[in-house]
Amino acid sequence: MKITNATFITSVASSKNFYKTDKPIIAVAGKSNVGKSSLINMLANQKKLAKTSVTPGRTRLINYFDFGEFVLADLPGYGFAKVSKEEKKKWGELMEEFLRTQKIDLLISLVDIRHDPTADDVTMINYLYHYAIPFVLVATKADKLGKTKIKPRLKEIATFLRVGVGDVTATSSETGFGKQEVLSLIEQAVTLSNLPQEEIEEE
Ligand SMILES: Nc1nc2c(ncn2[C@@H]2O[C@H](COP(=O)(O)OP(=O)(O)OP(=O)(O)O)[C@@H](O)[C@H]2O)c(=O)[nH]1
Ligand SMILES: [Mg+2]
Numbered sequence: 573m574k575i576t577n578a579t580f581i582t583s584v585a586s587s588k589n590f591y592k593t594d595k596p597i598i599a600v601a602g603k604s605n606v607g608k609s610s611l612i613n614m615l616a617n618q619k620k621l622a623k624t625s626v627t628p629g630r631t632r633l634i635n636y637f638d639f640g641e642f643v644l645a646d647l648p649g650y651g652f653a654k655v656s657k658e659e660k661k662k663w664g665e666l667m668e669e670f671l672r673t674q675k676i677d678l679l680i681s682l683v684d685i686r687h688d689p690t691a692d693d694v695t696m697i698n699y700l701y702h703y704a705i706p707f708v709l710v711a712t713k714a715d716k717l718g719k720t721k722i723k724p725r726l727k728e729i730a731t732f733l734r735v736g737v738g739d740v741t742a743t744s745s746e747t748g749f750g751k752q753e754v755l756s757l758i759e760q761a762v763t764l765s766n767l768p769q770e771e772i773e774e775e
Contacts, residue, residue: 573641573755573756573758573759573762575615575616575617575639575640575755576617576640577640578615578616578617578618578621578637578638578639578640578644579621579637579638580621580635580636580637580638581636581637581638581643582635582636583633583634583635583636584633584634584636585632585633585634585666586666587665587666587669587670587673590634590669590670590673590674591636591643591645593643595638595641595642595643596641596642596643596677596678596761596762596765596766597642597643597644597645597674597675597676597677598639598642598643598644598645598676598677598678598679598680598758598761598762599644599645599647599670599674599676599678599679599680600612600644600645600646600647600679600680600682601647601650601667601679601680601681601682601696602649602650602681602682602683602693602696602712603649603650603651603652603682603683603684603690603692603693604649604650604651604652605649605652606649606682606683606684606712607682607684607712607713607743607745608622608646608647608649608682609622609623609624609646610622610624610712610745611680611682611710611712611743611745611754612637612644612646613745614743614745614748614751615639615644615751615754615755615758616637616639621637622635622637622646632648632659632663633648634646634647634648634666634670641762642677642758642762645670645674647667647670648663648666648667650663650667650692650696651690651692651693667699668699671699671700671703671705672703676705676706677706677761677762677764677765678706678707678708678757678758678761679700679705679706679707679708680707680708680709680710680754680757680758681693681696681697681700681707681708681709681710682709682710682711682712683709683710683711683712683729683733684711684712684713685711685712685713685714685716685717685722685725685726685729685742686713686716686717686725688728688729688732689729689732689733693733694733697733697735706761708739708740708741708757709729709730709733709735709739709740709741710740710741710742710743710750710754711725711726711729711740711741711742711743712743712744712745713744713745713746714742714743714744714747714749714750715744715746715747715749722742725742726740726742741753741754741757
């Protein structure tokens with residue numbers, strides 16, 4: 573899958589305004605500062621499509637992007653300490669509505685490869701199981717680890733989150749490492765989403 577011209581669609585702050593589309597929806601989630609927007613820019617081959625920030629917790633909205641064959645949703649980050657109770661509540665309601673009501677074809681759940689997943693990461697995965705949302709894990713910032721450390725860390729993260737080792741992909745938005753792997757996971761989800769329902773049932 574080759575992405576040539578991804579464009580920004582809209583930002584939404586409330587479930588009333590969730591973007592409606594017939595295209596498959598791919599969502600990107602993870603704690604603040606984990607590298608969601610950077611991953612999106614890497615996939616789009618653009619430096620500034622999704623706004624990245626030095627200050628964590630800036631993306632409070634759901635940002636939608638048109639990637640041609642699919643729509644990508646950049647979800648607001650969680651786990652940012654300096655956020656008021658009120659804002660946390662708003663975030664929770666927005667996310668819960670999104671996960672509950674939107675037909676998500678694949679959710680890419682990001683964790684930092686250098687650290688053990690947080691309690692919030694576990695909560696997110698539990699939500700995904702609860703709502704039966706297909707997901708894969710991406711371990712970001714692989715450039716910050718020595719090459720020999722990547723594989724053992726992927727194993728540790730997979731064990732921690734009780735998923736298969738093959739379900740965690742290492743990426744680096746700095747070097748482009750893992751980009752093709754993520755694109756092919758997205759391609760699989762898009763192909764599956766576009767299959768007529770009867771065809772899936774027959775096979
Ligand atoms: N070295 C390295 N830095 C990265 C990588 N991905 C992101 N960063 C840096 O991490 C910081 C946060 O990246 P963002 O992409 O803005 O993170 P985010 O998850 O979108 O953050 P919020 O929108 O605030 O939730 C920025 O300073 C990025 O440059 C990576 O793969 N390698
Ligand atoms: Mg962001």
